[in-house]
Amino acid sequence: MQINQLVIAHFRNIANAQLEPSQHVNVIYGENGSGKTSVLEAIYTLGFGRSFRTHQVRQVVQDEHEALTLFTRTQDSNESDTQKVGFRRFRNGETEIRINGETERKFSALARLMPIQLITPEGVTLVTDGPKERRQYMDWGLFHVEQNYYSHWLTFSRLLKQRNSLLKQRSYHQQGGEYWDQQLALAGEAVTEARVRYLDGLNQKLNKYCQQFLPQYQFEFKLQRGWQEQQSLAEALAAKLELDLRQGFTSVGPTKAEWQIRVDGIDARERLSRGQLKLLVAALRLVQSADYFDRLGKRCVILVDDLPAELDAENQQRLCNALLESGSQVFITAIRKEELEHRFKDTEVRLFHVEQGTIKND
Incomplete structure (x- = not known):
């Protein structure tokens, strides 16, 4: 599965944004607190129906708004048909899900349509907790x-x-x-x-x-x-x-x-x-993604928050190589684009700069 279009509205500090990602590598960069991790959080929410950073809906819905809205067009790499997914979450906890214009009541429908793998510095709790x-x-x-x-x-x-x-x-x-x-x-x-x-x-x-x-x-x-x-x-x-x-x-x-x-x-x-x-957890996530592809012939979308954190240059390159070898669409955050841009040679890399909740395509 790959995301062809992503629309984010009233999600944390992102008022309105529209992205058309690369099917290969997408680097989302900006200073701490700019909103770059919120982009990953929005994609994750479309696959799980919830944030990976908090269980409190009010923390995710932008101030002075009653609901957040997410929309995406997705496509399987071996199929021509696109899927349209809309997700709205209200401050009171109510949820609206629409898939190809039809109302859906189960979060499991999102999960099956949008398989997401997440790698974050905090994700070591998979092993340590x-x-x-x-x-x-x-x-x-x-x-x-x-x-x-x-x-x-x-x-x-x-x-x-x-x-x-x-x-x-x-x-x-x-x-x-x-x-x-x-x-x-x-x-x-x-x-x-x-x-x-x-x-x-x-x-x-x-x-x-x-x-x-x-x-x-x-x-x-x-x-x-x-x-x-x-x-x-x-x-x-x-x-x-x-x-x-x-x-x-x-x-x-x-x-x-x-x-x-x-x-x-x-x-x-x-x-x-x-x-x-962190490398062990990355291996666990990539293995699960590879197994998903081997069994179903479809790929997960892989989200990596702050890839350079806690890794030396050699291990950063190892992880980047493994992400490329996965064949998946990848979204990665970093503070500076120079930290990652050179690590994906001979591959289409799309850059998105985030500043105070505003996202611009370099």
Whole structure:
């Protein structure tokens, strides 16, 4: 997928802007606070229905306006038809989504139409923070490439909510808790089996990218399911029932899964520097993008905020080379265009200068 046109209105400090990006590399540059990251944020919002910087809608909608408006025309590289996507978010949290002129009510429609990968300096939390972000990483990929995964996940979530309600209300035995456990175990096993298949498919590519960025290390990626390996989920639920009854919630299952990343046998969080963690996260995002293309024949749009930050010249070039090799449309921010322009030789690079919310095409 590539963006042919992007319109931004009343989004942070951008009153009105229209961009016609390159299908290859787009460098958005300007001083800190100028609004360059807001361009990436707007694109991300079109793919996720929310900002990556805040959950507070009022912080994103420009002052003295009731709503922000985003519009884009997109096109798959192997198709001639364009898709028109409009998104409006109001201060009160209400949302309007229109795709090709038709009203759409589900954010999932945006996600399927606009697959976005984001690399930011803060994105190292994918590795450094708790397992929730790593589960979200797995689930994003599965949502896009496994047709039945979303329905499995919805079924599991509904059943888990039902079981937790029975546990909290102390009515597990009276309301047929064993039956719900059987259904929950089936749904949870389906979710976990899909995660195992997905990560197995990524592992070979992951090691290739990690060797490209960090050749001095050996990487190991392992999924911990969220219950003991030798048990089925049904057995694990039964074994933890007494504990769950006391606590009032379910203590095992896919929502407790962890994806371990080890470097030379040591937790990546303890082994790698901040700059190396950024490269590792970039590898994870690029691998997921490559897997998406291999499975569906379509490319993600890749957003990179402040690429030069925390990387020396050699690693900046490595990341730029990998972005080019991905074949994806790329949007990158930097303070000065000179930091990046020379790193993309023999490639169309479109420059956008941002100053106090005004965007100009160089």
